[in-house]
Amino acid sequence: MGQSKIRNMEEFASVSGISRPTVSKYFNDPGSVRVTTRAKIEAALKKHDYQPNVFAMNQNRRTTKNIGVVVPNLADPFFSEIARRVELACIDAGYSPILLSSHGKAEMERDNLNSLRSLKPAGVLLAPFGRMSDYDAIHAFDKDFPLVLFDANIDDIGKAFVGTDNFQSVDLMVEYLCRSGEAPCFFEMKTPPNPNANKRHQAYVESMERHGHEPKIFQAEGEGWKFEEIGSIEGGRLLSSKAFKTNTILCSNDRLAIGMLSAAYGLGLRVGHGVDCDIRIAGHDDHPYSRFTCPPLTTIAQDYEAIANRAVSDLFGMLEHEERLSDRIETTFEGRLVMRDSA
Amino acid sequence: MGQSKIRNMEEFASVSGISRPTVSKYFNDPGSVRVTTRAKIEAALKKHDYQPNVFAMNQNRRTTKNIGVVVPNLADPFFSEIARRVELACIDAGYSPILLSSHGKAEMERDNLNSLRSLKPAGVLLAPFGRMSDYDAIHAFDKDFPLVLFDANIDDIGKAFVGTDNFQSVDLMVEYLCRSGEAPCFFEMKTPPNPNANKRHQAYVESMERHGHEPKIFQAEGEGWKFEEIGSIEGGRLLSSKAFKTNTILCSNDRLAIGMLSAAYGLGLRVGHGVDCDIRIAGHDDHPYSRFTCPPLTTIAQDYEAIANRAVSDLFGMLEHEERLSDRIETTFEGRLVMRDSA
DNA sequence: AAAATATCTTTACGCGCGATAAATTATAAT
DNA sequence: ATTATAATTTATCGCGCGTAAAGATATTTT
Numbered sequence: 247m248g249q250s251k252i253r254n255m256e257e258f259a260s261v262s263g264i265s266r267p268t269v270s271k272y273f274n275d276p277g278s279v280r281v282t283t284r285a286k287i288e289a290a291l292k293k294h295d296y297q298p299n300v301f302a303m304n305q306n307r308r309t310t311k312n313i314g315v316v317v318p319n320l321a322d323p324f325f326s327e328i329a330r331r332v333e334l335a336c337i338d339a340g341y342s343p344i345l346l347s348s349h350g351k352a353e354m355e356r357d358n359l360n361s362l363r364s365l366k367p368a369g370v371l372l373a374p375f376g377r378m379s380d381y382d383a384i385h386a387f388d389k390d391f392p393l394v395l396f397d398a399n400i401d402d403i404g405k406a407f408v409g410t411d412n413f414q415s416v417d418l419m420v421e422y423l424c425r426s427g428e429a430p431c432f433f434e435m436k437t438p439p440n441p442n443a444n445k446r447h448q449a450y451v452e453s454m455e456r457h458g459h460e461p462k463i464f465q466a467e468g469e470g471w472k473f474e475e476i477g478s479i480e481g482g483r484l485l486s487s488k489a490f491k492t493n494t495i496l497c498s499n500d501r502l503a504i505g506m507l508s509a510a511y512g513l514g515l516r517v518g519h520g521v522d523c524d525i526r527i528a529g530h531d532d533h534p535y536s537r538f539t540c541p542p543l544t545t546i547a548q549d550y551e552a553i554a555n556r557a558v559s560d561l562f563g564m565l566e567h568e569e570r571l572s573d574r575i576e577t578t579f580e581g582r583l584v585m586r587d588s589a
Numbered sequence: 590m591g592q593s594k595i596r597n598m599e600e601f602a603s604v605s606g607i608s609r610p611t612v613s614k615y616f617n618d619p620g621s622v623r624v625t626t627r628a629k630i631e632a633a634l635k636k637h638d639y640q641p642n643v644f645a646m647n648q649n650r651r652t653t654k655n656i657g658v659v660v661p662n663l664a665d666p667f668f669s670e671i672a673r674r675v676e677l678a679c680i681d682a683g684y685s686p687i688l689l690s691s692h693g694k695a696e697m698e699r700d701n702l703n704s705l706r707s708l709k710p711a712g713v714l715l716a717p718f719g720r721m722s723d724y725d726a727i728h729a730f731d732k733d734f735p736l737v738l739f740d741a742n743i744d745d746i747g748k749a750f751v752g753t754d755n756f757q758s759v760d761l762m763v764e765y766l767c768r769s770g771e772a773p774c775f776f777e778m779k780t781p782p783n784p785n786a787n788k789r790h791q792a793y794v795e796s797m798e799r800h801g802h803e804p805k806i807f808q809a810e811g812e813g814w815k816f817e818e819i820g821s822i823e824g825g826r827l828l829s830s831k832a833f834k835t836n837t838i839l840c841s842n843d844r845l846a847i848g849m850l851s852a853a854y855g856l857g858l859r860v861g862h863g864v865d866c867d868i869r870i871a872g873h874d875d876h877p878y879s880r881f882t883c884p885p886l887t888t889i890a891q892d893y894e895a896i897a898n899r900a901v902s903d904l905f906g907m908l909e910h911e912e913r914l915s916d917r918i919e920t921t922f923e924g925r926l927v928m929r930d931s932a
Numbered sequence: 933a934a935a936a937t938a939t940c941t942t943t944a945c946g947c948g949c950g951a952t953a954a955a956t957t958a959t960a961a962t
Numbered sequence: 963a964t965t966a967t968a969a970t971t972t973a974t975c976g977c978g979c980g981t982a983a984a985g986a987t988a989t990t991t992t
Contacts (some may be wrong), residue, residue, distance in 0.1 A: 254947085283969085504881050822939095
C-alpha cells in the first residue's frame with residue numbers, strides 16, 4: 247500500500263537502497279538474493295507499492311511465467327471444471343495462466359495457439375479437438391514450446407499426455423450393467439467432435455465381447471456441441487420407435503445421457519433399475535449436473551483433480567528441471583463408477 | 590504462410606520494401622497508409638509470415654488493444670455463456686479479450702483486477718460480485734481504467750452498466766403464474782452471492798402486492814455457489830414437510846430450480862401445470878440446461894446476446910470516440926417468458 | 933503544368949527491463 | 963585474522979517497437 251508513485255525499477259531501486267540489477271534478480275526469484283537485501287526490498291515494497299512492467303519484463307526474457315491453457319469449449323461444464331483446477335494449480339505454482347476457449351471451432355484452436363506464440367509462454371496445456379484439430383499447426387507449436395496435452399490424446403504430440411483410461415472406465419460400466427441386468431447397447435454421436443468418443447466406442451465393443459455379448463451401437467446424427475439436444479432428439483426418436491433391443495443404454499457421455507433422460511421423461515418412460523422401471527440409462531464423465539438429473543445419473547467419474555494436477559506437474563517438472571525427456575509420458579487415471587438411480 | 594524467418598519489424602520492413610516507421614503505422618492501423626504501400630506490405634506478409642512482438646508493441650503505447658473480461662465464476666454456465674459472447678464481440682472489434690474468472694471468491698476478483706493493471710488494458714468489462722466485492726479495489730480501478738459493468742450493478746461504479754431488468758422480468762413471471770394458477774411463493778437463498786437475487790426478491794414482493802396477493806418467501810440456508818445442491822436439499826426439505834402453502838414455487842434462479850426439480854422427482858411429486866400435477870416450479874435465467882430438465886423448466890430468458898453486445902459497444906464507444914461521458918449509462922433489457930412444462 | 937496536399941523515408945531517441953562482465957564488497961570457512 | 967566464496971555494485975549493451983521531426987516523394991487539386 248503506497249503513497250509515492252514509482253515510475254520504474256530504477257527509481258524503486260534507489261528508494262530501497264539496492265542496485266537495480268539486484269532488484270531485478272529479486273523479482274525474478276526472491277530467493278536468489280541475500281536475506282538482508284530481500285528485507286530491504288520488501289520493506290520498500292510496503293511503503294511505495296511498485297510492480298515491474300510486465301511488457302518490459304517479458305520482452306527480453308528467455309522464458310516468461312505465462313502458461314497458456316487452451317480448451318475446446320468452455321461452455322461445456324466438463325472443460326470449465328477442469329480448466330478451473332488447472333488455472334488454480336498454475337497460480338499456486340507461481341505462474342500466470344491464460345485461459346483460452348476455442349468455442350467449439352478447430353480454426354479458433356489454431357488462432358489461439360498463434361495468439362499464445364506472441365505471449366512467449368513458458369509452456370502450454372492443451373486439451374485438443376483431436377482429429378478435427380489443425381494437425382500441422384499443433385505440430386509446429388509443439389516444436390516451439392513445451393506442450394502438454396490433456397483430456398484428448400494426439401499421437402506423438404506434446405511432451406506428455408494426461409487423461410482418463412477410457413478402456414478401463416467403460417469396461418467398469420459395462421461390467422456393472424451386465425452384472426446387474428441386461429447387457430447395454432451403446433448410444434453415441436455419428437460424428438463426435440471429441441476423440442474420446444472413439445476410444446469409448448472401441449472400449450465398449452471390446453468389453454462386450456469379453457463378456458460374451460454382442461455389441462449394439464446406435465449412432466445419432468447431428469454436428470457440433472449441442473449434445474443434450476442431440477441426445478434428446480435422436481435418443482427420443484430411438485426410444486419412441488423401440489429401436490433398442492435391450493432395456494439398458496450406455497451413453498458415450500453424460501451430456502447425451504442428459505438429453506436422453508429428458509426425452510424419456512417426455513415419453514413417460516420410467517428410468518432406473520427398480521422393478522417398475524422401463525429402461526436404464528448410464529453416462530460417462532460425472533458431469534456437474536448428473537447428480538441432479540431425474541433420476542440422478544449413474545455414470546463414470548473422471549478424476550478431474552488428478553488429471554489437472556498431473557498435467558500441471560508434468561509441465562512444470564519439465565520447465566523447472568530443464569529435463570530433456572526423451573520419452574513422452576502418457577498418464578491415464580482410472581474412472582470411478584458412480585452408482586445413482588438411472589441404471 | 591512463409592518460409593523465411595523474420596526476426597523483427599526492421600527485417601520485415603526491408604523485405605517488403607517499406608520503411609519501418611511506415612510498417613509500424615500499418616500495424617497500428619492498416620487504413621492509415623496508402624493503398625499501394627498497404628498492398629506491398631500485405632504481399633510481404635503472405636510470403637514471410639511475421640507478426641509484431643506484443644510486448645515490445647505494448648511497452649510504449651499509450652493504450653493497448655487488450656480488453657479485460659472478469660466474471661465471478663466460469664463454472665456457472667450463465668457466466669460461461671455470456672463471457673463467450675463478450676469474447677467473440679471483442680475479437681470481432683479487433684481487440685484482444687483476456688478472460689478471467691474469480692472462481693467464486695471476492696478476493697480473487699480483486700487479484701484479477703490487479704493482474705489486469707499490468708496489462709494496461711484499453712478497457713475492462715466486469716461482472717462484479719456486488720456487495721461481496723472489494724469496493725475500494727473496484728473503485729480505485731474504475732478511476733484508472735475505462736470500466737463497464739454487466740450483469741450486476743454497483744452504484745456509481747463504471748462508465749456504464751448493462752443487465753436485465755429484474756423488476757420487469759419477475760413481474761412477467763408472477764403475472765403469468767397468477768393468471769394460470771395459484772399465486773407463487775418465492776424460493777431463494779438466505780445469503781445469495783449474487784446481488785441480482787436481492788433485486789428479484791424485491792421485485793417479487795412488489796409484484797405480488799400489485800396483484801393483490803401476499804408475498805411468501807422461503808429462504809434456504811447454505812453458502813457458496815452450489816445452487817443446485819442447496820435447491821435440492823433445502824427445497825426437498827420444504828417440499829417433504831409441505832411447508833409451501835401454495836402449489837406454485839418461483840425460484841430465484843434456474844440453478845435453484847434445477848435442484849428443487851431433482852428433489853421433487855425424488856419425492857415422487859409430479860411437477861407441471863397439468864391437472865394431474867402436484868406442484869408448479871419456475872425459474873429465472875433460461876439456463877442452458879433448463880430445456881432438458883424433467884419436466885422442462887418454465888423460466889425467464891435473459892437476452893445474453895443483447896447484454897454482451899451492448900456492454901461491448903458501450904465500452905468501445907467510449908474508447909474510440911474518446912467520449913467523456915458525463916453521465917453514467919444504465920441499460921437493462923427485458924426478460925422474455927419461456928413457457929415450458931414445469932409451470 | 934504548377935501548386936497544394938498527403939504520404940513516405942530517414943534519422944534519432946526513448947521505453948523499462950534483462951543480461952552480462954568486471955570490480956567491489958560482504959559473508960562464510962579455515 | 964586470513965582466505966575462499968558468495969553476493970552486490972557499476973557500467974554498458976540490447977530487446978523490438980513507438981514516436982517525433984525534417985526532408986524527400988508521390989498524389990491530388992487548380
